[in-house]
Amino acid sequence: MKARLLAPAAVLAAASVALTGCTDNTTAASGDGAIDVVSTSDACTVSTTSTPGGTLKFNVKNDGSEVTEFYLLAEDGLRIVGEVENIGPGLSRDLVVIAPEGKYFTACKPGMVGDGIQAAFTVTAAPDGQEVSADRAELQANATKLYAAYVKDQAERLVRGTEEFAAAFAAGDEDKARELYAGTRMHWERIEPVAESFGDLDPILDAREADLEEGQEWTGWHRAEKDLWQPESGYTPMTDAERQEIADRMVADTKELYDRTQDLTFTPDKLANGAKELLDEVATGKVTGEEEIWSHTDLWDFQANVEGARIAYEDLRPLLVGVEDELDASLEKNFADLQALLDQYRVGDGFKYYDELTQEQIQELSAAVDALSEPLSKLTAAVVK
Numbered sequence: 001m002k003a004r005l006l007a008p009a010a011v012l013a014a015a016s017v018a019l020t021g022c023t024d025n026t027t028a029a030s031g032d033g034a035i036d037v038v039s040t041s042d043a044c045t046v047s048t049t050s051t052p053g054g055t056l057k058f059n060v061k062n063d064g065s066e067v068t069e070f071y072l073l074a075e076d077g078l079r080i081v082g083e084v085e086n087i088g089p090g091l092s093r094d095l096v097v098i099a100p101e102g103k104y105f106t107a108c109k110p111g112m113v114g115d116g117i118q119a120a121f122t123v124t125a126a127p128d129g130q131e132v133s134a135d136r137a138e139l140q141a142n143a144t145k146l147y148a149a150y151v152k153d154q155a156e157r158l159v160r161g162t163e164e165f166a167a168a169f170a171a172g173d174e175d176k177a178r179e180l181y182a183g184t185r186m187h188w189e190r191i192e193p194v195a196e197s198f199g200d201l202d203p204i205l206d207a208r209e210a211d212l213e214e215g216q217e218w219t220g221w222h223r224a225e226k227d228l229w230q231p232e233s234g235y236t237p238m239t240d241a242e243r244q245e246i247a248d249r250m251v252a253d254t255k256e257l258y259d260r261t262q263d264l265t266f267t268p269d270k271l272a273n274g275a276k277e278l279l280d281e282v283a284t285g286k287v288t289g290e291e292e293i294w295s296h297t298d299l300w301d302f303q304a305n306v307e308g309a310r311i312a313y314e315d316l317r318p319l320l321v322g323v324e325d326e327l328d329a330s331l332e333k334n335f336a337d338l339q340a341l342l343d344q345y346r347v348g349d350g351f352k353y354y355d356e357l358t359q360e361q362i363q364e365l366s367a368a369v370d371a372l373s374e375p376l377s378k379l380t381a382a383v384v385k
Contacts, residue, residue: 033057034094037106039087040064044108044117053102053126058095062087066111072097072121073105078190079311080149085112101125113156136319140383143315144266150311151191155258158187162254166247169224172240178228182292182300182350185221189304190311191261192281193274198260205253208291219249222294229294268316272380275312278305279373287366289354299351302365303342309376310335316383324382327375334372341368 034057036047041064060070067088072081072095081104082097101123109116161184168176188195188206196202205220212218223246227238238246285291286302313331320328341364345352357365 034059037061037070037108038063039068039070039108039110039117041066041110042117044070044106044119046106046119046121049120050122050124053100053123054098056097056099056123058082058084058097058106059092060084060087060095060108061092062089064110065089069109069112069116070095071105071107071109071116072099073107073118074314075103075105076307077105077118078150078307079314080146080153082146083149099123113160136385139318140268143268143271143319143383146315147266147271147312148264150315151194151261151264152258154187154191155261158184159251159254159258161187163251165224166251169228170240170244170247172243174228177224178295181221181225181228181295182297185297186300186304186307188221189281189301190308192305192308193277194261194264195257196277198257201253201257201260205250205257208293210290210293219246220253221250224250225292226294229296231294268319268383269380271312271316272383275309275379276373276376278309278312279369279376281305282369283366283373287362287369289362292354296353296355297351298354299342299345303351306335306338306342313376313379316379319383323385327378327382330375331372331379334368334375338365338368338372341365 035051037058037060038045039060039062056072058070058072060068062068067086069083069085069087070093071083073079074081081099082095084093084095087093104121104123105118106121107116107118161180165177165180165184168174168180192206195206203216206222207216207218207220208222209218209226224243226235227243230237282302282305286298286305289296289298291301292298313335317328320331342351345357345361
């Protein structure tokens with residue numbers, strides 16, 4: 001019987017939040033209306049857990065010994081609504097965001113690594129008569145800023161996950177490596193168009209055996225995948241030295257990817273086109289079962305591609321409200337319908353293996369991808385107006 005794989009903690013953030021170091025915060029906000037946040041090495045103390053919607057101001061103070069960051073995350077725990085970085089010990093910085101009514105998470109990240117110290121945060125209805133507005137250029141700039149922060153966050157998580165996976169793989173701990181494989185790859189799959197924009201890194205980290213050109217060296221995730229889920233015949237397992245070489249290179253190349261994401265800039269068309277590229281990845285690789293031909297963990301990749309596309313859409317969504325409401329409603333519905341289908345195949349913290357799905361189930365998923373792709377193809381034109 002195949003061992004089930006675990007989904008990454010980020011996917012479960014909305015359902016199970018790390019509360020270590022957090023308090024039952026009910027203190028009132030500052031006199032100027034700002035919400036006070038105090039970050040230390042093991043706590044993220046927020047002066048209130050609830051505030052009316054509109055323009056929110058967080059005054060973030062670092063009382064710890066390491067540089068810290070502060071985030072306001074959407075209900076899914078993935079989309080970054082606002083963030084402030086590089087707050088040195090003893091320093092304070094403000095975060096100002098426009099947030100409508102809904103459920104969120106606050107998060108401090110001491111040392112600027114890891115999942116951070118998170119807690120639930122609620123935004124209630126805005127006061128009657130209050131209007132929140134921003135011009136289109138400001139909305140476009142905000143969307144690209146938030147997406148850039150998301151890409152950096154996923155790249156950082158990918159580095160940490162790859163280091164853990166590579167250590168297990170090189171050490172011959174196959175059970176642990178198999179357990180880590182799909183969940184770690186989800187960070188790659190969420191930002192796959194960005195990773196693919198670095199033409200030299202994508203083939204050495206994510207090339208499939210079937211796509212290799214003559215004489216091309218095979219490295220990266222799928223080379224390790226085949227060794228962990230070996231064919232029944234005709235395959236020679238890697239030596240310890242070969243595994244170590246593959247593991248070391250995966251870590252080095254992933255760190256290079258992370259370094260390159262730090263200075264990336266985005267435009268609204270890049271976000272919208274990237275979202276469509278992610279759906280195309282699902283249609284051409286995940287639905288066909290060709291991406292994870294040895295492990296059959298395609299549904300993890302499928303989920304991550306859909307999440308990455310949805311994050312880009314949600315960052316751009318303020319540009320649609322009141323302008324392209326019909327397109328917005330169509331995207332919202334089709335994302336929800338596709339997610340509902342995927343949720344049917346969840347098993348514990350992961351998913352069914354792709355070879356366990358019937359042809360009818362695969363066709364149903366493919367149809368849902370096609371239904372979403374049609375309105376998603378109109379997103380770029382709508383947001384660059």
